[in-house]
Amino acid sequence: MVAEDSLEIEQGIPLICEDGPNETKTPPRSASKSATQQAIVVLRIRPIPWILCIFMLFEAGSNLLGTPLDSIFERAICRTKGFPPDECKSAPVQREFAFLNGWMMVFLSLPSILTAIPYGRLADTYGRLPILRWSIMGFLLSMTAIGIVGLYPEVFPIRLAWTTPVFTFFGGGGGVFGAMIFTMTGDVTTAVQRTMIFSYIGAVGRITSIIFTPLTSSLMNISDWLPYTIGLLCWSAAICITFVVPETMPAPLRSDHRTSEPSTVGRQGWYRKLEATISSLASTDLSFVWSSATFMILLGTLLLTTLGGYVSNLVLQYSTKRYEWSWSKAAYLMTLLSATNLLQLTVLLPWASSAIARRTQMTSQQRDLWLARRAILIFTLGAILMGISSTPFLMLIGLPLFSFGTPYALLMRTLLASLVDERNSGALYNVIGLVETMGGIIAAPSMAQSMSAGFDLGGMWLGLPFLVVAAMSASCALVLAFVRLPDDRQRVRSHPL
Template identity: 30%
Template sequence: MHEDQRHEGEISPLLGRQKQKIRTSTHSLSFYQTRSPSHVVGLLSICTFCLAGASAFLNVPVTRLIEDNLCRRYLGNSHRQGSPIDERLCKTDQIQSKLAYLNGSLALVEALVSLVAAFPFGVLADILGRKPIILLSSVGSLLSLAWVLAVIALPQIISVQFILAGPLFTVVGGGSTVLVANLYSILSDVVPDTDRASAFFYMAFASLVGASVGPAISSRLMESFSPWVPALFGFFAVPIGVSVLAFVPETFAPSKLDPTREEEHAGSGEAQPNAFKSHLTQSLRLLKVSFMMLHSPSLVLVLATFLTCMPESLATSQLFTQYVSKRFDWPLSKAGYLLTIRGIVQMGVLLVALPLLSKLLLQWQHPAGKDLTLARVSATFAASGSLYIAASQIGLVISGITLHTFGAGLAPLCRSLATSYLAPQDTSKLNTLIGIIETTGSLFAGPALAWLFSMGMKLKGAWLGLPYFALAALFVLCLLVLFGVSAPQRDGAEDGYDGEGGLQQRHPRSTEGDLDQEAGIQQT
């Protein structure tokens, strides 16, 4: 994707666009001569696998290290410093409550920093290029992780609560949000439109594989050695993954910027001090226009379902291992194996079950109607699975996490459904809006789940599953919302109708769209 900047009041810079197309074509030709798209997709998939694996590696051991730190402080002088500590001594309500609140607060701080830092660095990526921003983002992420591990390693010098300062380091580069976004931007720059969906599939598959094998290997290393071993493995997996990009050429060259602006500064020797301000202004207009697209009540309802993404993500990863460990007196390393089961089931759902069901349903329903049907089924699985996870028998909990994972297609299905209400040129704006909604959900997800877990421990008994009762209620609400949605009869805004009997506000496809003119950009 690139941004075609226009001067105020300029009606049709046809000559500039002609030059831009020539320049872009020349750039693309030289690129394909050096690296084929399939070669780049392979390298990006390896990078994604390493990053997803690093996150999976770190999840359980870091939770265990924080728990151990809190446990030693709680036991005080009753336990000799530096000696091994029985994990079972750390399962008291006080320690587990503090652990839940620390993890929940960490998610909140990460979300706040992401809201502040991700947007400006996203703009800079369209000025400086993708790779410099990815490198900067990885540095910020490593600094954040290094701070967390240093605080845990020095309990006599600094309180464990200071891990909450770790996400502040992601102001350097915008953190993982910007890093992943730019990996997909590189893919969009390189791969032709006809092959883009398949390329995204390979990236998603690599991420799923990393997220599936990571917890099993991490848990095994924790059992054989100590939590520090997989934690350090996860730390070094980040630079290893990013180093793969050394073999990928920069895809967003200066030639892809608007040539009228290049000529404006040619020979002046200026560093274009207003470039960032110009991009930021246009991006803010894009944000404003994203909200203006919400002319369909059904589209608003579909977008509301994305508020479930972060609560579900936290409840089925970090909190899940803590919950199983506390409720059934399991070591965290053993509970971590259940995340691998979830990852394997998720791969089966997304790679096999959903594609087959989609193909089958298309015989009776149009694409948007098919997406809506499968989204409702997915929400049903997610709600019922959450109820089983709240059970007091481990067999039911394992069945619950499996059943819940059958609903893994909810978010991609709702994303696909949402695009059917709009013209293709509005897809980028829609994805921007979805990202904002997901981040909004992350602001309350961590603290709310921590409070529910703490309250469940106070109430005891069946109430220990209170976070998952709440998660089930959230998905029931999501299901009711989806039953209030009317799918458009045919995909795309060219249909002229919003699927609810009303005339849709159309955006001309043969000329510049009204929204694009207001935002000051053209998505390609």
């Protein structure tokens, strides 16, 4: 299936069934392709299955590691505070756990903020694969270290876990990993196809979560350390695969790099090469960020909606506290969340895009903006329902609506990519990752504080973090309502929606 989809991409067949009249149509290719053309197609599609495989293994590892580590550290805090196991849901333990998790997200985000732009420049100079490989290695080292802290809470202070993200300076952490996945995919797709192929990446992540979340819950019934160990092995396998993936960096960039390298060898040559690299990092052109007010506004909305992405990490703690569920039982909510995202990315989003293309004269940019406006409104409604959900039934209604934050983020990535020159793709996705990471740094302590306040107030205020997110996303929806793309004045609809 992946190979067929990849081949379709290279043949110029739009992944969205039909484009509006304002789009440039790709003419059908002749059936008699030359051997050279066929070789180019084969070489170009080769990385796509590997990229999806690496992403799947990384997501599998993340699913296998996340919930077990929550359970491990909750028990560790409970022991260090002197509470018996049946009182681990008490307010003091949960406040400390929320505080630990909140600041952990901040420290995990710092490496991405400080290194995203340099690593993006290095990826545009030396290739995507080395940076992708390093980012997974950094995560592997960091999660190994945090596991050691959780294993020996009597030896290591619990808050020593905050120092473990230092390993993610090697590779840049999650922001750089995501940027490399999207950059490599963008290297082998066209602007028209990008919305759908990004949806495919999201769908792979959701399918992986649907499979591995219940598997994690089952393995946790044996031991929390069993899924944790398997998760580390998944990341190790992803690192191994990076050694066989073809490089996707466009040939012109590679040739420019080769011609700019110093011809001398030895110590002097390496010194000049290092000096040239540092100089190129310092001169990274980010003018595309502030060259358009529309671009800056759309980028800013990602900063605010990152709050929703972080709050989704609190769903498990929220449900274990409010409904007195076990961690393994609460983990099934992630299966529901992933299944809903999969439906959105593989059915709802393609259907909506095709329907808009058939019934209107919108360009792909205008379609993405129209869909993003609706997605953020549904996301806001879901956050409100989750915030006031006094029963699991109301939570199960609100959670699928809340999950519309995922297609919103993908639509924004596609829309932003269409507003800048393709030569800046590596820098663009790292800027997006940087903004989302900054949003995480703001969100983590503020949401942890709001959750602690909700625990203190009790009752309906347990859902305070979700109500805060609802207010923030509503402000984003208001901003998006006034955003106008450069060619909006020329838009003419053939049929009302």
